[in-house]
Amino acid sequence: MPAAVSLHAVSRCTLFCMKTLIRSIVWLALIVWLGGLLFFPITAWAAFSTIADTHAAGTIVAKCLGVLHHEGLFAGCVIVLFLAVGRAMRVYRAGAIVGIAITLVMLAFTAYSQFSIIPRMEKDRIGVGGAIDSVPPTDPHHADFDRLHHTSEHVEEAVMLAGIVLVIALAREP
DSSP: OHHHHHHHHHHHHHHHHHHHHHHHHHHHHHHHHHHHHHHHHHHHHHHHHHOSOHHHHHHHHHHHHHHHHHHHHHHHHHHHHHHHHHHHTTSSOTHHHHHHHHHHHHHHHHHHIIIIIHHHHHHHHHHTTSOGGGSOTTSHHHHHHHHHHHHHHHHHHHHHHHHHHHHHHHHTOO
């Protein structure tokens, strides 16, 4: 009988450890993604307030945004995977389905920004010879760049808001 009790205790510990591991991985991936999203505006502000050349500052910000997007795409895939595994292992209840849906929306917005908006902004920038500020705002390339930039800000805000909703949804899980 002591072996059976010991086996039961090990089994319970293993389940508890797996539950903790899965939840920890989901939270860490979400922290990395949201942390980057929350820090990005500070990075952009620092670049544009420190570097006099707006083209150079914009290049730095664009590179940082690309890294942030790839980080988010990776973290989002990790979140979806571990929420699905957690749901299958009964680590999460119905909140996992909601979490997966929210994360998929975040992934879609991030991919849209990285693979649709940013390439079109880059095309406009190249269309004016490299520095968007070298032409007046009435120039068609500059106007389109400004429109896309405005759209990209709203998309990033939507990802951040969805991430906060995801935090709340996951925090409600027992």
